Amino acid sequence: MSTAPSAITRPHPFTDEDLSRIIEMAWEDRTPFESIAVQFGLSEGDVITLMRRQLKPSSFRLWRQRVTGRATKHQALRPPAVDRAYCPTQYKHR
Numbered sequence: 001m002s003t004a005p006s007a008i009t010r011p012h013p014f015t016d017e018d019l020s021r022i023i024e025m026a027w028e029d030r031t032p033f034e035s036i037a038v039q040f041g042l043s044e045g046d047v048i049t050l051m052r053r054q055l056k057p058s059s060f061r062l063w064r065q066r067v068t069g070r071a072t073k074h075q076a077l078r079p080p081a082v083d084r085a086y087c088p089t090q091y092k093h094r
Contacts (some may be wrong), residue, residue, distance in 0.1 A: 022047065029070065033047060033074060051063055
């Protein structure tokens with residue numbers, strides 16, 4: 001039984017800038033995996049695989065601990081009051 005390989009098992013078409021943004025979004029508490037899927041076409045499993053390959057082992061373990069069970073990383077589990085993907089002050093110019 002063969003299944004089609006996920007997008008991440010093939011050589012990825014992402015630029016270094018794309019990879020940096022995907023990793024940044026994956027680390028952000030308020031950015032759900034669904035947003036990464038919409039922008040880059042990666043499922044949650046693909047993001048996990050990408051993070052495992054791109055991060056040092058210790059950083060990957062810290063990230064997994066951080067996102068495991070975090071309701072804001074999944075659109076369906078987010079409370080209705082969380083209606084944005086970032087802190088209101090995150091992108092303000094200082």
